[in-house]
Amino acid sequence: MVVNDNKIYMNVLQNGLDQGEEINKAVDEICNRNIENVFLVGCGGSLAVMYACNYILDTRSNIPSYAFNASEFNVINHKQFSENSLVILSSYTGSTKETVEAAKIARKAGAPTIGFMGKLGTPLAENVDFAFANDAATGVTDSKLIMLYQVIFRLMQNKGQCEDYDEIIKALKTLPTNLVKVKEKYEKTAEEFAIKYKDEDYFMTIGAGILWGETYSYATCIIEEMQWIKARSVHAGEFFHGSFEIVTRDTNVLLFRGEDETRPLCDRVERFCNKYTDKLTIIDTKDFPLEGVNEEYRGLFSPLVLSAALDRVSKHLEDKRNHSLKIRRYMGIVEY
Amino acid sequence: MVVNDNKIYMNVLQNGLDQGEEINKAVDEICNRNIENVFLVGCGGSLAVMYACNYILDTRSNIPSYAFNASEFNVINHKQFSENSLVILSSYTGSTKETVEAAKIARKAGAPTIGFMGKLGTPLAENVDFAFANDAATGVTDSKLIMLYQVIFRLMQNKGQCEDYDEIIKALKTLPTNLVKVKEKYEKTAEEFAIKYKDEDYFMTIGAGILWGETYSYATCIIEEMQWIKARSVHAGEFFHGSFEIVTRDTNVLLFRGEDETRPLCDRVERFCNKYTDKLTIIDTKDFPLEGVNEEYRGLFSPLVLSAALDRVSKHLEDKRNHSLKIRRYMGIVEY
Numbered sequence: 001m002v003v004n005d006n007k008i009y010m011n012v013l014q015n016g017l018d019q020g021e022e023i024n025k026a027v028d029e030i031c032n033r034n035i036e037n038v039f040l041v042g043c044g045g046s047l048a049v050m051y052a053c054n055y056i057l058d059t060r061s062n063i064p065s066y067a068f069n070a071s072e073f074n075v076i077n078h079k080q081f082s083e084n085s086l087v088i089l090s091s092y093t094g095s096t097k098e099t100v101e102a103a104k105i106a107r108k109a110g111a112p113t114i115g116f117m118g119k120l121g122t123p124l125a126e127n128v129d130f131a132f133a134n135d136a137a138t139g140v141t142d143s144k145l146i147m148l149y150q151v152i153f154r155l156m157q158n159k160g161q162c163e164d165y166d167e168i169i170k171a172l173k174t175l176p177t178n179l180v181k182v183k184e185k186y187e188k189t190a191e192e193f194a195i196k197y198k199d200e201d202y203f204m205t206i207g208a209g210i211l212w213g214e215t216y217s218y219a220t221c222i223i224e225e226m227q228w229i230k231a232r233s234v235h236a237g238e239f240f241h242g243s244f245e246i247v248t249r250d251t252n253v254l255l256f257r258g259e260d261e262t263r264p265l266c267d268r269v270e271r272f273c274n275k276y277t278d279k280l281t282i283i284d285t286k287d288f289p290l291e292g293v294n295e296e297y298r299g300l301f302s303p304l305v306l307s308a309a310l311d312r313v314s315k316h317l318e319d320k321r322n323h324s325l326k327i328r329r330y331m332g333i334v335e336y
Numbered sequence: 337m338v339v340n341d342n343k344i345y346m347n348v349l350q351n352g353l354d355q356g357e358e359i360n361k362a363v364d365e366i367c368n369r370n371i372e373n374v375f376l377v378g379c380g381g382s383l384a385v386m387y388a389c390n391y392i393l394d395t396r397s398n399i400p401s402y403a404f405n406a407s408e409f410n411v412i413n414h415k416q417f418s419e420n421s422l423v424i425l426s427s428y429t430g431s432t433k434e435t436v437e438a439a440k441i442a443r444k445a446g447a448p449t450i451g452f453m454g455k456l457g458t459p460l461a462e463n464v465d466f467a468f469a470n471d472a473a474t475g476v477t478d479s480k481l482i483m484l485y486q487v488i489f490r491l492m493q494n495k496g497q498c499e500d501y502d503e504i505i506k507a508l509k510t511l512p513t514n515l516v517k518v519k520e521k522y523e524k525t526a527e528e529f530a531i532k533y534k535d536e537d538y539f540m541t542i543g544a545g546i547l548w549g550e551t552y553s554y555a556t557c558i559i560e561e562m563q564w565i566k567a568r569s570v571h572a573g574e575f576f577h578g579s580f581e582i583v584t585r586d587t588n589v590l591l592f593r594g595e596d597e598t599r600p601l602c603d604r605v606e607r608f609c610n611k612y613t614d615k616l617t618i619i620d621t622k623d624f625p626l627e628g629v630n631e632e633y634r635g636l637f638s639p640l641v642l643s644a645a646l647d648r649v650s651k652h653l654e655d656k657r658n659h660s661l662k663i664r665r666y667m668g669i670v671e672y
Contacts, residue, residue, distance in 0.1 A: 043573065043574065045577070058412065058415060058416070059414065061415060062415050064400055071598075071601050075600065075601070076545065076597045077597065079395060079397060080394070080398070208407075208408055209412065217578075220578035221578045225577075228581055228582055232567070235405055236407075237379065237406070237408050238380060238405050238556070240380075241379040241383075241556070242381070243556055243561075244666055244672075245560055246560050246564055246566055262411055264411065271672070276666070328581060331580075336576060336604070336608045
């Protein structure tokens with residue numbers, strides 16, 4: 001049976017918003033220093049959620065940003081990293097050893113650090129300058145992205161690079177209500193998808209731009225990690241330069257189309273896949289109303305809309321496949 | 337029957353080196369302007385080969401660099417991109433429409449452009465300030481990387497950020513001979529690999545750091561595009577945060593271990609995979625002598641060593657699977 005946890009979800013998102021004042025204080029204090037760039041550091045889903053921030057900084061600000069897997073960040077001695085880098089770290093457990101190590105490296109270099117984790121008191125929380133926790137049974141990633149957005153837009157605003165800061169924050173505040181409606185709207189479609197595709201042994205997810213993180217993490221952290229099915233994330237622009245050659249009539253393709261600048265890349269994938277596979281599923285964030293959100297900001301929130309819709313897909317896959325999203329072969333079970 | 341084209345290969349690499357003087361002239365002329373950063377733009381394998389340059393600039397210079405799929409670059413209006421960006425573009429055919437469009441966008445913005453392609457006279461060659469061609473039946477990517485290295489190290493040297501420029505260029509000049517020896521040394525092992533794994537329906541490639549581009553492109557441009565087998569490239573640091581959960585005793589894993597800073601990440605993958613799959617293959621660039629190359633520069637050349645070894649794997653897979661590396665379902669055949 002699929003649990004509807006929408007009330008809990010709404011509270012978790014609201015909790016992310018409610019920490020806005022503390023987040024602002026942290027960012028304002030950090031901005032008393034000369035911040036030259038931003039490093040987004042984590043692993044797996046905790047890294048992927050930050051790709052949207054990377055995209056926003058790249059396309060809406062002059063603040064350079066770099067997203068790195070923590071274990072790579074820890075060894076490469078990136079030459080743009082300095083005491084003037086804002087380092088944003090994330091780990092749901094707060095104990096991912098690579099991410100904790102990255103926090104220590106950042107601190108040792110004198111760089112300001114902000115960390116996101118499930119619970120305070122965890123190693124990551126203890127090793128950053130500012131720690132924000134949002135433990136919950138559901139919606140952790142979405143809540144985290146809401147908090148991350150508050151960090152980066154505040155940073156941009158403080159740097160004089162976000163004229164519409166107030167409007168964006170106002171739109172952000174509509175999300176607890178709006179994203180629940182996304183889930184409700186997608187519930188039935190998600191169930192139908194799960195019934196149709198529950199026996200697939202391969203998923204190809206395709207996306208680009210602001211949705212790349214979610215495209216990557218859905219293949220990696222849900223389909224592979226939580227359902228033990230082979231999966232592959234493909235960038236919509238890269239699709240035509242390799243991966244599309246394996247597409248045949250029965251290739252299971254999930255196309256994630258957002259409302260950012262890269263939307264035409266996904267249109268091209270749709271045109272191709274419509275011709276060559278019978279198993280194309282599209283989640284288009286444009287199909288979901290976001291009341292109170294100005295048209296021009298919808299693209300910013302595409303990752304959250306997609307994540308909300310995909311949560312229902314995951315829950316129905318779990319149910320129809322009789323494979324809990326919580327069981328693991330190795331993670332947290334064996335040493336590695 | 338597997339063709340040994342090592343003589344042609346050596347000539348192709350030498351041709352890349354022989355263009356060094358012209359490359360230097362181009363870079364020197366570009367450096368008369370104030371170059372603030374580098375954009376590496378292409379699609380598929382032509383993009384992936386440039387990731388190594390991205391890694392080198394990140395870890396050995398203060399010159400920011402950004403690698404982008406051309407179609408994404410063309411639409412996102414990246415805020416770090418300006419007339420002071422050096423834009424390096426690559427397309428084997430010289431006619432990849434997204435990449436040609438990127439060249440036009442760069443030029444229109446007044447940014448200096450260098451392009452690499454198979455043949456002069458192609459659209460990409462016609463739309464860049466400096467065009468370098470190296471058409472050949474084999475070794476095109478390796479030759480291109482040799483040319484790219486000459487570009488970025490010259491740039492670093494001109495910016496006062498490459499004290500050991502002469503030593504690096506000297507080492508680069510040993511590659512035509514050394515890489516042929518890599519191929520010869522790996523020939524038998526590659527054939528054994530192809531015999532053993534020719535019927536696999538899935539390949540997972542794993543790598544990190546300077547080898548990430550090759551890790552990505554081997555899965556995408558060889559296994560998927562040229563052999564029509566499902567494949568998935570996984571970053572060695574990300575492996576433990578999702579993808580490893582699908583590993584069972586019969587999961588076919590190719591681990592690519594280089595000699596850059598990220599080598600320990602691959603050691604960790606090896607330890608895990610040794611325990612949980614019977615089908616782990618490791619290509620370790622350290623196993624190949626590079627005569628005349630100082631120990632400290634070997635890491636820089638890991639992508640070339642790996643690419644040379646993998647070329648033999650591809651050729652034997654083609655042979656044992658009776659599936660030409662040249663046939664396509666869609667690329668160059670249908671409109672998309």
